[in-house]
Amino acid sequence: MNGAAASGYRTEVAELPRDRDVVLALWNGNLGDPARHAGKLDWFYQHHPFGEPLLQLLRHDGEVIGSCGVAPRRMLWRGREIRAGLLADMAVDARHRTLGPALMLQESLLAAATDRFDLVYGFPNRKSLPVVKRLGFAVLGEMPRYSRVLRHAGYLQRSLPRWLALPLGGLLDASFALRDRLQTLGAPRLVATWSEQVDPRMEALWQASSHGQGLLGARDTAMLRWRFDQTPLGHTRYLLLSDSADGPLRAWFACEVVGSVLRVCDYWCVRGTAGIDIALVLALVRIAHRGRHASISLEHAASVEQLAGWQRAGFVCRDSQPVVGKWLGGGPAPAAMAQDWYLTAGDEDE
Incomplete structure (x- = not known):
């Protein structure tokens, strides 16, 4: 220096x-x-x-x-x-x-x-890891990006002629839709609505759900209003899922549209960190398909149990970025922090 x-x-x-x-x-x-x-x-x-x-x-x-x-x-x-x-x-x-x-x-x-x-954390690119490690940051784990293709024809045209990609894509779309319906047989019917701003019921959902013991960003309405409603960096809408039109929420998804992709920036559900039910994920899939989106993406660092509902619904890991952290007054080992953590793009700065 x-x-x-x-x-x-x-x-x-x-x-x-x-x-x-x-x-x-x-x-x-x-x-x-x-x-x-x-x-x-x-x-x-x-x-x-x-x-x-x-x-x-x-x-x-x-x-x-x-x-x-x-x-x-x-x-x-x-x-x-x-x-x-x-x-x-x-x-x-x-x-x-x-x-x-x-x-x-x-x-x-x-x-x-x-x-x-107490804790400083961040999402550096891999090229800068040597610098942050020299500053005493530890790699806590990875933030994977998961996605599910909804309309296969566009992706197939990257490697197949259009005359073949279109019917084959339609066949794949229909087969996945059938699988989705079979996976939700007997599940309660959900009411899905879009909201342009935070719904007060999101506070009740946060307060009533499990927060676990791992690293978790607050998801009460005060935080969500600042992070999503007031940001100038993008337009976020909330997909709200409930059993009735005015009933308590079972889940919400903060979404933005990036080209043909519906990006889930954040979400929370009735089970909190215990994991999301596949029926809630597939309700999101149906709404996204109805909205003519080609795919859904989600960045999510979470436990195996928390990710199970997404993976059962067909979401696949595409890539990831490192998450680093440094306790300024001493704290747990890095591996302990990633055992039951819950991070999404909502925990980033934009």
């Missing part, structure tokens, strides 16, 4: 809105889609309802050339709420992308976070 400081590098905590323009200038060209930056900065760092986030800046000869943030997330561990922080928005100007500046930036962020968070 001394060498970095001697060569003109120093770190500081950003002050918003004073530093808003310089942060946006850094992010432009160094962090994702520029059209999303202003909304993300305001929503994630300036209008966060659960505590003030930290946004650390790295300067070189006075110019801001790096940033990295950590924001509060309400999470449970072994049945009690902990002070968790989500790593986000690591950006370093291309002229300074060497190990020293990146380590200096993140070391200073962790130092500033030590008295404010």
